[in-house]
Amino acid sequence: MSIAMNRRAFVNGAVAVAGAAALSPLLSACGSGSSRSKGGTNSKSGLRAALPDYVPGQAVKPDIPSVHGAAGAFTDPGFLTYPAKQIPTVSGTPGKGGSYTAVTPLWGTIPPAGNSFYQAVNKALGVNLTIKPANGVSYDTIVPTMTASKKLPDWIQLPTWWNAAFNMGELAGTQLADLTPYLAGGKIKKYPNLAAIPTFAWQVGAWEDKLYGIPCGASGMSLAGHVFYRADILESKGITADQVKSADDYMSLGKELTSAQAGVWAFGDVWTYLSLSWGLPPGWTVKSGKLVHAYELPEFLEALDWHYKLAKSGYVHPDALAGNVNAGATRFYAGKELIQGGGTGAWNLSDHQSGTAANKNYRRGAFNVIAADGRSDPQIFLGAATGVVSYLNAKLSPNQIEELLAVANYLAAPYGSTEYTMITYGVEGVHHTMVNGMPSYTDEGKKYAQPTTYTFLASAPQVISNPGAEQVTKDYTSWFARTAPHVYKPVFYGMNITVPQRYATAAAAKSVVDTVIEVTHGLKKVSDFQAAVSSWKSSGGDQLKNWYQTEVLDKYGTGQ
Amino acid sequence: MAGTFTTKTKKVGAGSSGGTEPAADAEPDADGRARSRKRPGRAEEGGLTWRLRLRRDRSLILMTLPAVALLLVFNYAPLFGLITAFEYYDPLVGVLHSDWAGLDQFRALFNDPLFWGALRNTLWLSFVQLVLFFPIPIALALVLNSVTSERLRNFIQSVVYLPHFFSWVLAITIFQQMLGGAGVLNHFLAQHNLGTWDVMTDPHTFALLVTSQAVWKEAGWGIIVFLAALAAIDQNLYEAAAVDGAGRWRRMWHITLPGMRGVIVLMLVLRLGNALTVGFEQFLIQRDAVGHDTADVLDTFSFYYGITTNNYSYGAAAGLFKSVISLLLIWGANRVAHAFGEDGLYRK
Numbered sequence: 015m016s017i018a019m020n021r022r023a024f025v026n027g028a029v030a031v032a033g034a035a036a037l038s039p040l041l042s043a044c045g046s047g048s049s050r051s052k053g054g055t056n057s058k059s060g061l062r063a064a065l066p067d068y069v070p071g072q073a074v075k076p077d078i079p080s081v082h083g084a085a086g087a088f089t090d091p092g093f094l095t096y097p098a099k100q101i102p103t104v105s106g107t108p109g110k111g112g113s114y115t116a117v118t119p120l121w122g123t124i125p126p127a128g129n130s131f132y133q134a135v136n137k138a139l140g141v142n143l144t145i146k147p148a149n150g151v152s153y154d155t156i157v158p159t160m161t162a163s164k165k166l167p168d169w170i171q172l173p174t175w176w177n178a179a180f181n182m183g184e185l186a187g188t189q190l191a192d193l194t195p196y197l198a199g200g201k202i203k204k205y206p207n208l209a210a211i212p213t214f215a216w217q218v219g220a221w222e223d224k225l226y227g228i229p230c231g232a233s234g235m236s237l238a239g240h241v242f243y244r245a246d247i248l249e250s251k252g253i254t255a256d257q258v259k260s261a262d263d264y265m266s267l268g269k270e271l272t273s274a275q276a277g278v279w280a281f282g283d284v285w286t287y288l289s290l291s292w293g294l295p296p297g298w299t300v301k302s303g304k305l306v307h308a309y310e311l312p313e314f315l316e317a318l319d320w321h322y323k324l325a326k327s328g329y330v331h332p333d334a335l336a337g338n339v340n341a342g343a344t345r346f347y348a349g350k351e352l353i354q355g356g357g358t359g360a361w362n363l364s365d366h367q368s369g370t371a372a373n374k375n376y377r378r379g380a381f382n383v384i385a386a387d388g389r390s391d392p393q394i395f396l397g398a399a400t401g402v403v404s405y406l407n408a409k410l411s412p413n414q415i416e417e418l419l420a421v422a423n424y425l426a427a428p429y430g431s432t433e434y435t436m437i438t439y440g441v442e443g444v445h446h447t448m449v450n451g452m453p454s455y456t457d458e459g460k461k462y463a464q465p466t467t468y469t470f471l472a473s474a475p476q477v478i479s480n481p482g483a484e485q486v487t488k489d490y491t492s493w494f495a496r497t498a499p500h501v502y503k504p505v506f507y508g509m510n511i512t513v514p515q516r517y518a519t520a521a522a523a524k525s526v527v528d529t530v531i532e533v534t535h536g537l538k539k540v541s542d543f544q545a546a547v548s549s550w551k552s553s554g555g556d557q558l559k560n561w562y563q564t565e566v567l568d569k570y571g572t573g574q
Numbered sequence: 575m576a577g578t579f580t581t582k583t584k585k586v587g588a589g590s591s592g593g594t595e596p597a598a599d600a601e602p603d604a605d606g607r608a609r610s611r612k613r614p615g616r617a618e619e620g621g622l623t624w625r626l627r628l629r630r631d632r633s634l635i636l637m638t639l640p641a642v643a644l645l646l647v648f649n650y651a652p653l654f655g656l657i658t659a660f661e662y663y664d665p666l667v668g669v670l671h672s673d674w675a676g677l678d679q680f681r682a683l684f685n686d687p688l689f690w691g692a693l694r695n696t697l698w699l700s701f702v703q704l705v706l707f708f709p710i711p712i713a714l715a716l717v718l719n720s721v722t723s724e725r726l727r728n729f730i731q732s733v734v735y736l737p738h739f740f741s742w743v744l745a746i747t748i749f750q751q752m753l754g755g756a757g758v759l760n761h762f763l764a765q766h767n768l769g770t771w772d773v774m775t776d777p778h779t780f781a782l783l784v785t786s787q788a789v790w791k792e793a794g795w796g797i798i799v800f801l802a803a804l805a806a807i808d809q810n811l812y813e814a815a816a817v818d819g820a821g822r823w824r825r826m827w828h829i830t831l832p833g834m835r836g837v838i839v840l841m842l843v844l845r846l847g848n849a850l851t852v853g854f855e856q857f858l859i860q861r862d863a864v865g866h867d868t869a870d871v872l873d874t875f876s877f878y879y880g881i882t883t884n885n886y887s888y889g890a891a892a893g894l895f896k897s898v899i900s901l902l903l904i905w906g907a908n909r910v911a912h913a914f915g916e917d918g919l920y921r922k
Contacts, residue, residue: 277761
């Protein structure tokens with residue numbers, strides 16, 4: 015009785031509030047209705063009509079050419095030196111003097127506004143672009159305040175790992191500019207540098223069959239990550255990557271390398287990347303026409319069981335088992351932990367610098383992609399071509415959008431070109447000088463020219479270059495070339511599915527995710543995971559699966 | 575016995591500090607009813623007009639205004655957001671336009687075994703901390719008070735305060751470095767083939783672990799208020815008691831502890847009212863080490879199942895539930911304090 019009373023009182027209260035809002039033009043302008051509640055996705059035919067053509071750039075020749083792999087993937091080209099002759103790819107200034115604002119996340123020190131680097135780039139671009147890099151660490155908290163008040167800048171970077179937090183599915187329909195009319199099909203040829211971005215990268219910024227995002231630093235073969243090892247230490251013991259062909263081989267490595275008395279453990283956290291050896295999909299997969307979640311696969315149980323045994327074996331560093339993820343890199347550099355999982359971004363110049371600072375012989379290696387049983391064909395799924403996508407504001411006029419696309423074309427100039435050097439290294443003699451054929455930042459350049467400022471608005475497909483650490487470039491590109499034949503596109507690849515709000519909790523499956531971590535830390539048994547999955551299924555997981563089956567798979571297919 | 579003490583107290587008090595006491599308290603009263611004597615006086619003041627009182631208290635009111643404004647802006651205005659607990663809140667659509675959920679969020683919450691697990695953990699951890707943590711600052715304050723050398727006392731005080739200013743990340747890192755599987759202790763044990771002691775990742779002893787962390791970090795800070803209470807006790811009482819032949823323990827029992835009773839009860843009421851707030855970062859950081867079943871408390875539940883899954887309304891519902899229960903707890907504890915004749919949070 016009292017509950018019914020309360021409820022009624024609350025409903026009345028809400029009606030009163032809504033009534034007040036309707037009277038005020040200021041408040042009612044804040045939009046209404048929630049398109050998010052229905053969900054949405056890209057369709058195969060609709061997407062094909064919206065996506066731009068792909069015209070690879072030929073301006074700069076790489077030292078290590080790209081290798082073509084399975085599923086249309088190709089590896090990122092490698093550069094051992096900076097191209098000697100810088101070639102211009104854009105004639106004239108792209109802008110017409112318009113004034114714009116832009117916001118990007120920056121993981122680094124934020125340079126002062128209006129500094130000499132910004133001024134020089136603005137001059138080259140022919141626009142008055144006020145760029146405001148914001149702290150990348152808290153970026154996911156400042157964007158929702160801009161979107162909630164409908165005050166996005168003219169150009170904004172929205173990393174895809176925050177798609178759900180930013181509610182991209184709905185933002186794309188309301189606050190971000192539809193670029194389809196400007197870029198679809200052959201229209202993109204007006205912007206040759208943008209046309210050199212591969213088609214499936216554009217898919218990352220496409221929502222409900224319309225093109226919104228400009229992909230930055232796209233990769234032709236984007237993978238979740240690797241199982242890394244300390245190449246210098248393992249090779250000194252006579253162990254090479256190609257000797258490890260099965261899960262059993264990993265287990266025996268654990269025995270061989272662990273010495274708790276010396277404070278050295280073979281493994282850190284490997285689950286996320288090593289579990290792929292059991293052929294696990296990133297989420298959903300299709301078995302005889304029916305949708306199945308990775309959690310329901312027998313392979314998942316096998317992988318989990320193996321990792322539970324690993325956790326109990328004593329071959330895993332205790333701090334890793336205690337969930338101390340952040341210090342993982344330190345343990346790796348110190349040689350306390352010899353094998354650990356990590357994203358592809360961990361394998362680069364700054365890693366080489368940090369590692370060799372700790373131990374001059376330091377060298378990072380990655381094990382080959384394997385099948386756990388040691389017999390099957392190894393398989394690894396492709397990830398989205400990029401996680402870095404920029405968007406234009408829906409309030410811009412068509413002329414303004416065209417001006418900014420021309421600017422984007424300038425920013426997307428290939429590695430080593432005149433434009434690339436300008437937006438990454440600034441003006442020669444002011445922000446950088448050429449040292450051994452490679453641009454090197456001056457003190458002023460270090461202060462103002464953060465390389466991830468303009469490249470987060472638009473940039474050419476990724477290349478691998480680690481000046482001063484050519485070995486890293488060679489190791490990295492050869493690993494990708496070896497792996498290229500084993501990649502596949504997972505179910506719902508590039509479909510950008512917006513899950514209805516009522517399934518948000520089931521889609522996050524937080525309790526299952528937690529239990530998986532706990533099993534791989536040896537805190538819980540595989541049977542606890544099975545119990546968590548069945549309770550997830552009954553508390554929304556099955557409904558979510560049903561929605562994916564009827565609203566996505568049956569209507570739009572797998573997107574593969 | 576008690577009666578003689580009271581009379582003595584009053585006489586001594588009036589004799590020593592009468593000059594600084596406000597006029598109303600200057601008239602000592604043997605049966606301790608000075609407070610009720612003041613009441614008629616207040617009633618007369620009530621006869622003054624509203625305007626006159628405003629003019630009289632002008633400077634006091636001006637001084638409290640900024641604090642009131644801060645309270646309104648940061649504590650009361652955000653209460654408006656509680657409405658999201660009854661909605662399917664979508665930040666892009668806004669609070670005013672989000673779909674109405676009624677009590678659906680609460681229904682889902684009460685059917686969620688994870689929620690009840692978090693509540694159980696919260697109550698259990700709170701109970702363990704009440705028993706094992708709460709008495710420690712009191713005992714520390716008593717010990718510290720018995721140290722006569724001021725320099726030594728200041729030194730000890732600084733050392734035990736210090737950990738309060740460390741972040742939880744640092745505190746737990748220190749524990750991990752000391753007691754963790756690769757820490758100092760286990761490294762020593764491993765080198766001498768004595769086995770290992772995995773206290774940092776053992777879910778069964780987690781309550782003891784977090785309580786000892788809390789003691790290490792906060793007990794020193796907690797003694798401040800008790801030291802203040804100790805300082806407020808009239809030194810003449812001790813002298814008088816000593817003259818009467820009371821020993822160390824009798825003085826503590828009859829003077830120190832009664833003198834601290836009001837503050838202890840006040841802290842206990844606050845502690846009970848905060849029973850559902852056992853901490854956040856401490857559990858967030860150690861969650862992966864012992865598992866979500868063990869480490870999830872109501873605050874981390876709201877964070878993980880409300881904020882990180884973008885299910886803000888669900889988190890708001892859990893938070894609102896917590897606030898209502900906390901209000902009942904603090905009200906109940908205050909009632910109990912009044913029943914024992916103490917002031918509690920406010921005078922009756």
